[in-house]
Amino acid sequence: MAENPLPLSHSSATSKSREPLFRARGVTRVYHTGEVEVRALNGVDLDLFEGELVVLLGASGSGKSTLLNILGGLDSLTDGTLTFRGKDLTSATERELTLYRRNTVGFIFQFYNLIPSLTSRENVALITDIAPDPMDPEEALDLLELGERMDHFPSQLSGGQQQRVAIARAIAKRPDVLLCDEPTGALDVKTGVMVLDAIDRVNRELGTLVVIITHNAVIADMADRVIFLSDGKITHIQENPVRRPVGELSW
Amino acid sequence: MRPLDLKLFRDLAAMKGQMAAVAMVMACGLMVMIMERGLVVSLETSRDAYYQSNRLADLFCDLKRAPNSLRVRLSHIPGVAVAETRVKGSAVLDIPGMKQTAEGTLLSLPEDHPQHLNLLYLRVGRLPVAGNRGEVVVSDAFAEAHGFMPGDTIDATIYGARERLHIVGITLSPEYVYALPPGSIMPDNRRYGVFWMNERELAVALGLEGAFNNVVVDVAPGGDPTAVKADLDRILTPYGGLTTYDRTEQLSVKMVNDEIKGLRTMAVAFPLIFLSIAAFMTSAALSRLVHLQREQIAQLKAFGYSSRTIGWHYCKFALVVVIFAFLVGGALGMWFGSRMLMVYHPFFRFPVLDFYPDWPAFLLAVLASAATSFLGVLGAVRHAVTLPPAEAMRPEPPAAFRASLLERIGLQKLASTSFRMALRNLERKPWQALFTTLGLAMATAIPIVSVSMGDGMDYMMDFQWRLAQRQDVTLALIEPGSFSVINDMRGLPGVLNVEPFRAVAARLYSGHHKRRVAITGLPQNVLLSRVLDVHGKPVALPLSGLLLSKQLAKMLFVQPGDALRVEVLEGRRPVLHTTVSGTITDFAGVGAWMDIDRLHHLMRESRTVSGAHLTVDSAREDEFFAAVKDSPRIGSITTTRAARENYDKMMGRMMDISRAIFFFFSVVVAFGVIYNGARIALSERARDLATLRVIGFTQREVATVLIGELTLLTLLALLPGLYIGSELTSLILTSINTETMRIPVVLTGRAYATAVLIVLLSSALSFTVVSRHIVKLDLLGVLKARE
Structure with a gap:
């Protein structure tokens, strides 16, 4: 919660003094659909640091999803370079990217994407079974206050509960980065706030780099930094001197 | 082209692999149908036309000897249209270049009038001229086997006397469509021939001058065959008459009828299996399509298309599959059918044996396939069109699952996560699982039938020749004689x-x-x-x-x-x-x-x-046969080895073809069922699988999740498949077995192993094909889109 003492200071000053987790230079992604060429990303330069909570803000088609996909090892670059902890992701093979996603990245999706045939615990266990240094599924679910819902199937959970299971699934591997694609897009305000609170706590308590994409400008207030995208370019980066407690957010 | 039809063809193109798999299974059913039914119709048509045009007799009787004067009495029996008396005997034939002897049946031709019954169908040459010594016409299978032509001669021992037979013609006979050597179970065209010669000459050779020992009778229309039979028996008994028998007991007729009976069984049993599997596959594939397109259906309804139009649109998918299957199955069936007729040629000698497809039966099968597929499709469409458009356009809530039965009874510790997913998926769609399992069980069953038939025949032959008939040679006397003959035989060389x-x-x-x-x-x-x-x-x-x-x-x-x-x-x-x-x-x-x-x-x-x-003694065989050829009292010589070789030769080709066909069927069914099932599972779980890929599962791990479920079904199907195969084998054998030949039900580990291997390999093959689609999973789509 917002009142909790911060284990680390996330001011931009301290961040910039350290090596970035991600370093993107001139990142460009061009899609060819038929004869039409779409420049989804057009020369993005960006550093992302450990422990930060970053919000990518932009309209539809601004390139924020493409950037998130590229950070998550789901999409490739047309031009530019991207490194993670100094390692080049640009030239990684399919297998290396799979391992990168498995060990490093936690994903949270707009529609939760839980496996309907598995219970909450089993959905989390899917990851903890294959990750190198995972939490217990129970521990991850307890962290999201889902101890009571461990043996429920997705169809027996509300949207907010499903999203919290998805967060538990994402963090159980102790990822270096948590990528959230419109995590509250399918939820009402109250539930949305609960989910954001959970993400915020993961960021504070585990020190995980969190990247949230949204077109909901209100969410930007909870971030250390807000990156504005438009037409595949970063228009500007706003640094919030103080992160607004999630409990105060409303839209 | 109307927009809906454009959509039809584009959707079909998108799922062409799956549709092809379904169509191939259906085509197999239709192929067997048209092949076997075609053979039935062809054999029946040829048979009926031949028997009628060449006036096959209604009644047959063998006797010891009756004077020719009795003929008049026979033709005056009430109900008799024509009674023809003949002389019939056997000969031992000495064919140049053949170490062993061949055997001939000799039949007389009337000299003063043309044949009234069992008319010969002369292929080449002419009939013997009355009074010309030694002229014969010979059965065409025998002539073909030795390359005999008119002008050739054969040395024969008839009733102990050496005669030289001059071939003047080569012929077919409705009495010898299937020419079985006496005491044999299989035609042997090299070692057995039928000869027709002038009556007087043959009678003299057989010591039957002025007499006859065989009668054939045509019953007049309206005549009572039973009464005629009784009269014949009464008149002929004093002359050593054996019981009169009718056509259905005539050996050649019986063999032809038995073959047709066997084909009839196959023409029903196999198509039924294939077509029901195909109907299930169609309805499963199209239900899934309808499900995927529920939003499109809602839009079409919102635009004002009627439920009927939409329903018909989806039925057309099934229709295209059926038409495709019809074309492929029809063409293959016709081709295999005419190939099979060539395989029949050594056995069944008809003047013409053309392939006549049984179109009415074929169309019936096509309509039945279409109808069952429609039923499956319409069930799914009805569900989709009854949803109000607004509701259908909303995504469906997550499918409801629960712990599987195995877990509920407390075995969850045993199961890995992916195994649990598989179990729960199966339990959620029990009918789909059941039908997939049934299809795979059938795929397992089919090779068992084919291998077991071969094994049964091998067993039969082994039993016959290794256990029961252990002699090298059987010598039959021209007529029963005193025991001293046995001592003479002991004295033969070797x-x-x-x-x-x-x-x-x-x-x-x-x-x-x-x-x-x-x-x-x-x-x-x-x-x-x-x-x-x-x-x-x-x-x-x-x-x-x-x-x-x-x-x-x-x-x-x-x-x-x-x-x-x-x-x-x-x-x-x-x-x-x-x-x-x-x-x-x-x-x-x-x-x-x-x-x-x-x-x-x-x-x-x-x-x-x-x-x-x-x-x-095999070292002295040549001497033995040379001596036997010259011994006057011997009417027939049967060698076991020759019989066995002939069996292998005659049956070998037939078994090879049928094995190849069954193998092909089994692969098509196993591959088709699994491929279809895997594609449906892939489509249903594309989102789950892509999610797994995104969160760090490798392609192989994702494939394991998908394949796990189908592997489970495949393994579940094996045991019932082996059982069904065993039952099917005995069912089919019981229905095709006849008095002349009974193939025992022999179920060996080899048959079961073959079946299991074929199904597992076909499954592996279709998994490989489906795995390629896992590579193409849309990882980015998952993040946004919802099914």
Whole structure:
């Protein structure tokens, strides 16, 4: 919660003094659909640091999803370079990217994407079974206050509960980065706030780099930094001197 | 083209692999249907036309000897249209270049008038001219096997006298469509031929001058065949007449009919299996399509398309599959059908044997396939069109799952996560799982039928030749003779063992059931030609009573211990009241056996023999055959090795073709069912699988999740498949087995292993194909889109 003492200071000053987790230079992604060429990303330069909570803000088609996909090892670059902890992701093979996603990245999706045939615990266990240094599924679910819902199937959970299971699934591997694609897009305000609170706590308590994409400008207030995208370019980066407690957010 | 039809073809193109798999299974069904039904119709059409145009007789009777003056009496029997008397005998043939002898049946041709019945169908040459010595026409299968043409000659021993036969023509006969050598179970075109020659000459050669020993009768329209039969028997009995029999008991006719009967069974059983699997596959694939397109359906409804139009649109998917299957199955069926007719050629000799597809039956099968597919599709469409458009356009809530039965009973510890997913998916869609399993079980069952049939035939032949008939040669005398012949045989070069037999024609009665068979008398404790029980152990010849073929006991509705009346049709024609002392196992023809001394006693004859079974030193075989060829009293020579070689040659090709077809079927079904199932599962779980890929599962791990479920179904299907295969084998064999040949149900580990291997390999193949689609999973789409 917002009142909790911060284990680390996330001011931009301290961040910039350290090596970035991600370093993107001139990142460009061009899609060819038929004869039409779409420049989804057009020369993005960006550093992302450990422990930060970053919000990518932009309209539809601004390139924020493409950037998130590229950070998550789901999409490739047309031009530019991207490194993670100094390692080049640009030239990684399919297998290396799979391992990168498995060990490093936690994903949270707009529609939760839980496996309907598995219970909450089993959905989390899917990851903890294959990750190198995972939490217990129970521990991850307890962290999201889902101890009571461990043996429920997705169809027996509300949207907010499903999203919290998805967060538990994402963090159980102790990822270096948590990528959230419109995590509250399918939820009402109250539930949305609960989910954001959970993400915020993961960021504070585990020190995980969190990247949230949204077109909901209100969410930007909870971030250390807000990156504005438009037409595949970063228009500007706003640094919030103080992160607004999630409990105060409303839209 | 209307927009909906454009959509139809584009959607079909997108799922072409799956549709092709379904269509191929359906095509297999239609192919068997058109092939087997076509063979039935072709054989029936050729048979009926041939019998009619060449006036096959209605009744047949063999007798010992009757004067030609009796002819008039026979033709005056009420109900007789034509009665033709003939002379019939056998010859031992010495073919240049053949070490062993061949055997011929000789039949007379009337000299003063053309044939009235069983008209020859002359292929080449002419009929013998009255008065020309030694002219014969020969059956075309025999001529073909030796390359004989008119002008060639054959040396024959007829009734002990050497004759030179001049071939003047090559012919077919409606009496010998299927020409079975006496005592054999399979045509042997090299070692058996039928010859027709002038009546007077043949009668002289057989010592039947002014007499006849065979009658064929055409019953007048409206005549009562049973009454005619009774009259014939009454008149001919004093002349050594054996029982008159009608067409259905005539050997060649019976063999043709048996073959048609077998084909009929296959024409129903297999198409039914394939078409029902295909119907299920179609409806599963299209239900999934309809499900995926529920939003599109909602939009179409919102635009104002009627439910009926939409329903018909989805039925057209099934229709395209059916039409495709119709074309492929029809073409393959016609092709295989005409190939099969070529395989029939050595066995069945018709003047013309063309392939006639049974279009009505074929169309019926196509319509039935279409109808069952429509039912499946319409079920799914009805669900989709009854949803209000607004609701259908909203995504569906997550599918409801629960812990599977195995877990509910407390076995969850045993199961890995992906195994649990598989179990729960299966339990959520039990019908789909059941039908997939059934389809795979059928794929398992099909090769069992084919391998078991081969194994059954091998078993039968092994039983016949290794256990029962252990002689090298069987010599039959022209007519029964004294025991001294046996001593003469012992003196032939190279002979090691001689065991005599006595065979007499008889009629067995039990209640109103009767049967004409040969009763064979054998010495006790023979080593060569033995009667065996089901385990292949020799059965002791009873001192009273008769041993019957199990099949004969079945036909007479008797069991060991039951009373039997026996009318012997030879010699003094004694009548005997006796019992069935036991049954024996044999697989070809039916017969009855007793102790040879008892038979002599019954016949009130001294030690008369009909022939003997011999073993011959293989080093002196040539000498032996040379000597036998010249011995005047021998009517026929049957060598076991030649019979066995002939069997291998004749059956080999047939078995190879049918094995290839069955193998192909099994692969198509197993591959098709799994591929279809995997594509449906892939489509249903694309989102889950892509999610797994995104969160760090490798392609292989994702494939394991998908394949796990189908592997489980495949493994579940194997056991029932083996069971169904066994049952199907015995069902099919029971229905195609006949009095002439009975293939035993032999289920070996080899058959089961073959089936399991074929299904597992086909499954593996289709997994490989489907795995390629996992690579193409849309990882980015997952993040946004919802099914």
